[in-house]
Amino acid sequence: MRAYNQHTLTMDTLHNLKDALTNTKSERTDVSITRAPDTPLEIMADLLQKSLSAKSPEEKESYVKKALEISQGLDDYMTVATTTPSGNVHTMVDATLRNDWNAAHANGETKFKYTNNFCAGTFEAQFIATLCKLTGAKRVLEIGMFTGTTALACAESIPDDGKVYTCDIEPYMKTFSKPFFEKAGQDKKIEVCIAPAQDTLSELAKKGECFDLIFVDADKTGYLAYFQKIMDLGLLAYGGALVVDNTLFKGGVYTDSALAEVPEEKKADVREMTDALITFNKTVRDDPRVDVIVLPIRDGVSIITHKRPSQGDVIMRGAKQNSILQKFKLVGKVALVTGGGQGLGRAYCHALAEAGAAVAVVDLAFDKAEEVAKELKVKGLRAIAVQADVTSKADTEKMVDDTVTAFGKLDIAVNNAGINFNSPAEETPEREWDLTFNVNCKGVFLSCQAEARHMLTRPGESCSIINIASMASLLVPHPQKQAAYNCSKAAVVKLTQSLAVEWAPRGIRVNALSPGIVRTDLIEKSKDLQPLVQTWLGQIPMGRLAEVEDLMGPIIYLASDASAYATGHNHVVEGGQSLL
DSSP: OOOOOOOOOOGGGGGGHHHHHHOTTOOOSSOOOOSOOOSHHHHHHHHHHHHHTOSSHHHHHHHHHHHHHHHHHHHHHHHHTSOOOOHHHHHHHHHHHHSOHHHHHHTTSOSSOOOGGGSOOHHHHHHHHHHHHHHTOSEEEEEOOTTSHHHHHHHHHSOTTOEEEEEESOHHHHHHHHHHHHHTTOTTTEEEEESOHHHHHHHHHHTTOOEEEEEEOSOGGGHHHHHHHHHHTTOEEEEEEEEEEOTTGGGTTTOGGGGTTSOHHHHHHHHHHHHHHHHHHHHHHHOTTEEEEEEOSTTOEEEEEEOOOSSSOHHHHOGGGOOTTGGGOOTTOEEEEETTTSHHHHHHHHHHHHTTOEEEEEESSHHHHHHHHHHHHHTTOOEEEEEOOTTOHHHHHHHHHHHHHHHSOOOEEEEOOOOOOOOOGGGOOHHHHHHHHIIIIIHHHHHHHHHHHHHTTSTTOOEEEEEEOOGGGTSOOOSSOOHHHHHHHHHHHHHHHHHHHHHGGGTEEEEEEEEOOBOOHHHHHOTTTGGGHHHHHTTOTTSSOBOGGGGHHHHHHHHSGGGTTOOSOEEEESTTGGGO
């Protein structure tokens, strides 16, 4: 996109924009365009302008043909250059185009007479699917379903526990779309609400619903009422987007020339819709609660977002203008995870990388670290693999050096490498005790030491060290016998507290994360541990073992600015087991 050399354009002049654009000697001061034509629309306009002053019919025809070629190819090229949506969406689009809408209306199945031109095509489906991904949407509302193409595209683009509500007043459309939703396996995500949209909005608000993305493509005369109700009822989530289609409506919102070819019997209806959109565009632009941008895609798309307050205290504006969700982001940060090649360490690597950090995957087994680093790269995330034995001072120093060499710094360290043996205390070999403490305690200390030496060279920066302890630091897990492990993890918590006190004044937060019993392949495949599962479940108020994903959110909390005032904290995630 390129910046335009123009002054503020008032909404009151939009309807007469043609004069301002074509009369370069105009005395108007609110529009001043001096640069050469560059965009497809500008080039088309320039060619057509030249055709008006052409010296011969041949010259005029040449200019018009060039403009025609550019205009005719634009929409098609946008479609072919855009990612193709799923086969399910294609199937639904094809079925819509083949459906006999005239017969449906004649048979009384639809109240209104539709044509297949009303169907959202593959480009439109991919556009709305992309907006779902950009907003990270889990809850989507569509006003104006028609055949459900965009509803299906949305459902395929949101998480499995997401929901799409789509509004229509034609029961036939629900019947038409249902088989396609079911075939695509998305029917549980989509709820079709057959009622006037205003009524549906009120009901959704009563249910406490709020949406990350709202898409409106319905009766143009109702747009303003939809917008006002959505905003007044708080249906648009903070950070979400309200996307409104048709807001350039045939060009009629800024020039009467665009309506010149409309058949006389339709002009009154078209003028009513055009006037409604002019009012809508102006009202939205002037609403202090939102920002809006109008994009010349097809017949115009307006993307409306909440405007961040510029006045007020930190609660109103957000710390450093950050929303609460932005505080969890790790974009621009660099992290390392010891023991990152498997189990919970692998999950921590994925969580940190998805939150935006570049990640050094550190493991004693380099092949395992390399495999996780490859997984992250497949997801388009930044990662390197590093081999290190955390019981070696030289290795811990090297893992930090390798991370800094690759990514320039180190902001976050997760010291996860650890081992566990199960043996009765009276039979625990001395070597088993020594190895447990060597890895679980000495290894954590040496890692913290090497990490902090780099972090302390960056005064004013906020850094985070997270040591993985265990709920065994709070209770004695049973019936398994693991005295050495329990003691080593209690030592990790006390080490964490000690380092937190030392380093907090110098910009390093040190916290511990203590997981409960996590369902892993080790437990699932172990002949010794599998019989203990039912006993453990009886000890856990939540009635289940932890899943690896249960620990991914807490690691991001401790790593991010969301926990900026937490240090020396032992964050326990054990389903309530330590409470009994």
